[in-house]
Amino acid sequence: MTKIHKSIRLCSDISQTCPECNYLLKSEDLDQxxxxxxxxxxxxxxxxxxxxxxxxxxxxxxxxxxLLVKA
Structure with a gap:
């Protein structure tokens, strides 16, 4: 079987929603x-x-x- 990987790129100047749960990932809170x-x-x-x-x-x-990944 082939493993499916999901990659996410976070950036300190772009806010986005979490692709897993739609939590707002604010650009100024990169560490969080x-x-x-x-x-x-x-x-x-x-x-x-x-x-x-x-x-x-x-x-x-x-x-x-x-850059974060999930198998």
């Missing part, structure tokens, strides 16, 4: 969002790091991202 997915839905944290993009005026914009 990670805890929610691990403790409530058995996800595993695979990566936390920085991502850089450009804002509306071309300046660097940095955010923290987290």
């Amino acid at each position: 969002n990670i805890d929610h997915l691990i403790n409530e839905h058995n996800f595993k944290l695979k990566h936390v790091g920085q991502e850089t993009t450009r804002d509306d005026v071309g300046e660097n914009w940095q955010m923290t991202v987290a």
Whole structure:
């Protein structure tokens, strides 16, 4: 049998709903969002790091991202 994996990318500048229970994952609460997915839905944290993009005026914009997976 093939295992099905579910991946979730959290970001410190994007709010979203939890795909498992529709709990609001607020962008400013990244640490609590990670805890929610691990403790409530058995996800595993695979990566936390920085991502850089450009804002509306071309300046660097940095955010923290987290990648979680569930088998």
